[in-house]
Amino acid sequence: MNLDGSTALVTGANRGLGRHFAEQLRQRGAKVYAAARRPELVDLPGVEAVRLDITDEASVAEAAALAGDVDLLVNNAASTAGGNLITGEMDAIRDVMDSNYWGTLAMIRAFAPVLARNGGGAILNVLSAVAWTTIDGNTAYAAAKSAAWGLTNAARVELAGQGTHVAALVPGPTATETMLAFAESAGVALAPDAANDPADLVRLALDGLQAGEIEILDRYGREAKAALAGPPRAFVL
Template sequence: MRIEGATALVTGANRGIGLAFAQALLDHGAATVYAGVRDPSTVADPRLVPLALDITDPDQVAAAAERVGDALIVINNAGTASGTGLFEGALDGARREMEVNYLGTWSLARAFAPVLARNGGGALVNMLSVASWRARVETLGYTASKSAEWALTNALRTGLREQGTLVVGVHAGYVDTELVSHIDAPKISAESVAEQTMQAILHDQPEVLTDETTRSVKAALSHTVQGIDPVGITTR
């Protein structure tokens, strides 16, 4: 599908991967890119249109769908990580991860499904993670929320097929952002994640496996449970 001339919405677009998504859309000729963020004052790129949007707030989600009624591309990037582990950390953190990463993404997809249908189908992109498939004891709350978001993404492909909406799931291991700046490990750039996603939109591809770690873990899903080794896999 096309990007040039399109109106797009990117959630969490004030920094990191979300900002890279928004800038890549502009670089590919998008006419208008809305940056959906909780605090519009944090949107520094003057080319973006700030939009107050907390994806866990039903009223703000509904208002966003009404304001961006000409959206052709919607990128669900907003997310959170609390660090809640299997045996340590408050479960409130895990609840927040599920509320934002899973239910917030679901809420936004529901609100924008009819918008995309009216505009000819368009594309809905969900920023997932290699953690969708491989849990770590130390960050179980996050990985569980991403597994749920992956299941949601698969269901959206089925549910939005008839209206012609391309649903893209983007998976990545470590991405070089502030979130994992304290981790000493190979990382892919946010710009690479964004550009690979633009190519998926342009060529109607439903899934993006952004790095070798992600491709290896996805391939391992067909192995036995013992063959899926969680060591070294963390959040994006």
């Protein structure tokens, strides 16, 4: 997909990877809707801030009606703190599934007709290498990303007929505020080179999208995908 001249909507664009996506898409010549629950926190010049809660169907419908010229949807927003499935709080587990799976599905369903009217375009879902493994301390998040991977594959099949390219970014740890806060709370000391730089990861994702890739993987993603041929294993930070 040629990003220069495209029109993108990025969810969760007020911070972390979402902010980098919005910034780099703008730099590559795209018009950008920067969507967030609190759009007043979007501080990037040259983008249009949009109020959006992906877990609220009315909010999703309003965003789709507003951004009718979109030909690239970046599904980045998601809750990450679900805890463990067996011992965690059910409300937190539901929340992480609600945003990663149901929220992503709501966005795809709402924007699929928009993309079709605009020539097909593309969808990029931000997943995680733990979709192919798991991670003790946050198995709910891993399960939610596994569900989102299945959703991504299904959407690719269902939307092929309208010419929509559906891709997944499948990275390992990335040094966002959220990831660093999780590592600190879990008592995990990340080595200096253990986590992706967010700007570098987004650059990888956009390069892959422009090249027509369907799964865009960093080194952790490649290792996790290869490990599927063997016995199940946990991801270790």
